[in-house]
Amino acid sequence: MTTAPATTYTRVCRLDDIQREGGVLALVAGEAVAVFRTYDDRLFALANYDPFSRASVLARGIVGTRTVGGDEVTFVASPMHKQAFDLSTGQCLDDAAVRVPTYDVRLGEDGTVLVGGRTGGGTSS
């Protein structure tokens, strides 16, 4: 971590504040970011804005898995019209042309969830 540029992380909540296979909405540098915790305690963060319904809702979706090309992909289904988004890439699994931004997210040593900057851009923002 000596050569990489400094990254600003926002302390969002404690890990226990996110239910397993659930999400919370965080305000990170003015942006609405959905933070998800999987069944095996991995963390993911996506922009909360659902490009299909044009509403800020993804954190309220159901988290599940889908087999894509033989691999198990963890996704969130938009609570509006159920389009699925790959939690690790933001790629929409139902429409190859749509992707939502992803964010850097990590678990701090004291059990807090930290969200950093964007790691992947979306197609509609």
Added chain:
Amino acid sequence: MSPHHRKTLVVAGHGMVGHRFVQAAIERGLTETYDVVVVGEESRAAYDRVALTSFFEVGADELSLLPGGAYDDPRVRLVLGTSVDAVDPETRTVLLGTGEVLVYDELVLATGATPFVPSVPGRDLPGCFVYRTIEDLEAIRDAAATATVGAVIGGGLLGLEAANALAQLGLETHVVEMAPRLMAVQVDAAGGATLARHVEKLGLTVHTGAMTEGVLGEDRVTGLQLRDAEPIEAQVVVFSAGIRPRDALARDAGLDLAERGGVLVDERCRTSDPHVWAIGECAAPGGRMYGLVAPGYAMAEVVVDALLGGPGAFTGADMSTKLKLLGVDVASFGDAHAVTEGALELVFSDAVAGHYKKLVVLENEAGDGTVLIGGVLVGDASAYGVLRPMVASGLELPANPEDLILPASRGVPEIGLPDEAVVCSCNNVTKATILDHVAREDEPCADATCVTRCSGAGSTCGSCKPTVKKIVEDHFAAVGKVVDRSLCEHFSLTRQELFDVVAVHGYRTFDEVVGGHGTGRGCDVCKPTVASILASQLNGHVLETGHGTLQDTNDAYLANIQRNGTYSVMPRIAGGEVTPEGLIVLGEVARDFGLYTKITGGQRIDLMGARMEELPAIWRRLVDAGFESGHAYGKSLRTVKSCVGSTWCRYGVQDSTSLAIMLENRYRGLRSPHKIKGGVSGCARECAEARAKDFGVIATEKGWNLYVGGNGGATPVHAVLLAGDLDTETLVRYLDRYLMYYIRTADRLQRTAPWMASLDGGIERVRAVVVEDSLGLGSELEAAIDAHVDGYFDEWRATLDDPDKLARFVSFVNAPDVPDPHITFREERGQPAPGDSDGPVVLGATIGVGAPAVTS
């Protein structure tokens, strides 16, 4: 005459056969050269007379064969409510009752038949009826309202239908038959006796070998005088002693008639005048009249064929019959009376179960086997679908033909029908045609329902439906196609199977279910389904730890999400009854939180536009004022709509509002495969539109009629009568069973109407399980509902009392005081409406976020 002159075809009569003729004329292109005028005497377009008795249950609209009231071909003109008074073959004209004269090139007589009323004294007294038209049934229904006893003269097919109708109308019913047994034409003596026992068990009184000498009464019917027997007291008498062809038009026109009545026609159905044809019950091909619809349909096709220059001929008809009379299956086919020389009878009789089955077989020509030539089935006619085509196709019988009728061969027997076997005799559909529909390249049918729709097989009397289904399923099995009914990629089970798995294992969490019977971590399909099943069985809070993340969008926040991410709030207003104080609270809450208000179709008030983080405060106010969750967000009971009933309405006969409130409170919160709506109307005017609901209750003078399986929405369906004149206790018991049966066996997101349509036997199956308790599940289903009622609690009150559950209702987990800037409103007609979204919103850096940033 100009070569382009269009010819005119006049059809006299718009019954089932007349309608079929016109349909065939359109389909086969006869209207390319003919203008068709159809003249019907009744005010209604053709309707299904075979199902006439169901009129009381389903109403006239359901029976109509031409629901739009017009043909989808401008060259066909339908004239209703008009008689044809005379035919002049010389000038080729017909005279209508309106005075209009029509000139024809070809005339088709389809005038049908008229009920035969024996010339006994008193037969014209008020209270005497026949059983042929919807008007007849309406008159019988009106008369039955003030009567207690009814008698039907005639114990044949139609007579028993009429008796069924009288019994349905709540009358003590007598059947008077001159012959020594019921249905003398179709069944033999032993079959008739079995049938009589069934009928008597239902509370009807059967008088066979009884001669009616006269109808008693001065100004109206008081009873029947029988020869050598005590008179029968009755206020309603229905004559159903056979039919006579309506051949007067032909007779007056000088056309030849058959000896025993009917317009004499040749095998092309042409009368003695080359431009006049006759089809259906008014016709007598080769001197014989046919009183069933299938031969009439065949005649209609023959005439269309003849007019197109085709070779078709009518050479006799299959007079096989299968029907359900008073809940008893009766079937008769082929040579039922074994009159063929050398015929042998094979009889199975079970007096306890009330089954009587007879096969009539004949040694084949080679002398090395037997063929089936006829039979009689009473009490259990499930084998009919296979046996009748065997008669038609001359298929060799298996070595042990008794297997076909012994009780071990339940359901549809395993027997290979030849492709040319006619499976549906009403519409003349062969097995080959059915297979073609499922196997063809171009848009093949995926199931039996589709085959029925596309081929007509099973669309008239329905008796062959199980056979059609079997043929379709066997075909798919043979080509290795598995009909995949898996819920999703995580569960290769149907919802019903999953329901049973959860019940049997006593699972309490999704992890247990997916660990034991699924793969992966679930999805937006199986998680809400499992959540619903767990809620149905356990009655717990849907937001319990581990359950909250399974819930679909709306259940997850106990409110309905709207297009801009806000929610609507809908407290329960049971039966639509609300106090002025309650209304004021709703108004004040809406005003204080800036919510849009609207009255819903379910007699409630919707408060819309609440931000998620506002929901607890809104509900705090509502709960404190005595409101509770309305479950508008759940796949569960929504509302039980009601009219004001006998309390206020001058027409009401029962207190519909009280019943609606009681039912809504009984079933509130009950999680189900889809939403459930109910309705209660206080009289037959049906102001609560109960028959558009999943369950509808309509008051009668004697109690309640219970209708089930109705649906509004995209595919409207009228609910059908499950049981009539129930007291409140029985009504609730049946409803308990019905709803729990639905919850246990329906597919995910399957409303009650398609669920019932998917059951083998449809409403009859539901009636068997719910009313007759044929599975012996009644008390178990009731107990499940009782457990639900005992365990009910208000989800919103429980949420407000639990800080853990409340913690989720925040805008930003790290900035709970900052409202989500994506949500905006504009004003419309003085109320808020969702503002349009232009994309993601970034808040200015000046807004505090409640937690310090750290740098790593």
